[in-house]
Amino acid sequence: MEQSTVTILRSDRLTAGAAERGIPDATVARLPIYLRALTTLADQGIGVCSSHQLASAAGVNPAKLRKDLSYLGSYGTRGVGYDVEYLRYQIARELGQTQDWDVVIVGVGHLGSALSTYGGFTTRGIRIAALIDTDPKRVGTEVGGITVEPLTALSKIVRNRHIAIAVIATPAEAAQDVTDALVAAGVTSILNFAPAIVTVPDGVDVRKVDLSIELQILAYHEQRKASNGSEAAGTGETA
Amino acid sequence: MEQSTVTILRSDRLTAGAAERGIPDATVARLPIYLRALTTLADQGIGVCSSHQLASAAGVNPAKLRKDLSYLGSYGTRGVGYDVEYLRYQIARELGQTQDWDVVIVGVGHLGSALSTYGGFTTRGIRIAALIDTDPKRVGTEVGGITVEPLTALSKIVRNRHIAIAVIATPAEAAQDVTDALVAAGVTSILNFAPAIVTVPDGVDVRKVDLSIELQILAYHEQRKASNGSEAAGTGETA
DNA sequence: CCATGTGAATACTTTCACAGCC
């Protein structure tokens, strides 16, 4: 169905190339949620589920779930539902979780340390491969079983361990310099927790998470509720 | 290509009311970014800026910036640009930052501690008012100058300090119970870091941040780059 | 002139509703 449409509409400006799989960004952002929901269902001993069950576990509506899954292929059975384990595998494969991704974290303050010791990564194909900090007092210490190394070691680490993904957990001032160093070293995907906009060359992806922004958005809605007794607000979701 | 998230909020279906201020969610999610960019410009001694300057500091395109600002009112001067300080104030007011918001954090593990000591909140109208944990070993200890209190103290704290916003930084298993307790205590906005979908009654907002999901999305794009040498990716942005 | 503010055009997302298949 949309294959043809999408191919034509693709924003490939210059890319004459085939553009085969065009999964919408909004869908990609939800796939990890579905994965998590499927794991929950599997843990409950559920082997087959309907789009309603899975959608409810994921906090989305069933039509959206089915539409999202339809971009991956037809992995359900009409009149029955989805095989939990099979679907889980298909989504994991689509997300690239059949391999482990080595990630380097730059900045080992509170947040960097929290990330280093966060248990949720390993089961999602993410492996913290190295920790970097510029502070000489931190270099050489061990966090979550990994020895902190200096920024000067970055390019060697990235090259030797084939690291493509980095996390920036430094103060805002350092973010752009660190970004430049990461890009120079060969990193092509960056998750930026520093409260600063960093610029990167084409071909490098940046995602930004800003903890205070999320709270500011909530405060905005809270203010509206307060000034406007009647209005109700809906449940949120986020990618 | 990239994007992020963001969310929700009801469209006034039934509200016969004037629909007075209908600022789009996508715009609200960017206002804090503009605020930050304006502060940066002010720090550089810039008193007036064009939409291009500000857009570039915020990492968005100028047309989008102007459209966003147009929802707030006409705070620029044609042929000239925006007064940095004036616009900063207008956005802050729109976001509800003329008052401070007291926030309670539930869960004082690595992430909760990182949040408690994160300096970026205070300048954004967010004040960490209380820390809660169920672990008896943590209760009574001090984190970032605040004494950790037991979950049983929650409703009293929320009532006494008029807290409307809470942060959940517990393990996934505890998230729904904590949510229920928060809602019962009177909290109406929740930022959920636990890797679990929580359900809330109407009138309560939830935003979810999942650190491993962000990395999984990057891994997906990374995989596509690897399998598809020619295609380039753009710079990301996030809510 | 210049840069804002904004209708109109385009692009993307969600939701509906039902055909198709088990």
Add this chain to the structure above:
DNA sequence: GGCTGTGAAAGTATTCACATGG
């Protein structure tokens, strides 16, 4: 009968391009 998969419709968001006004 029931549930998936999907065109088509509805709803949002982004971008264009230019009239407007200092």
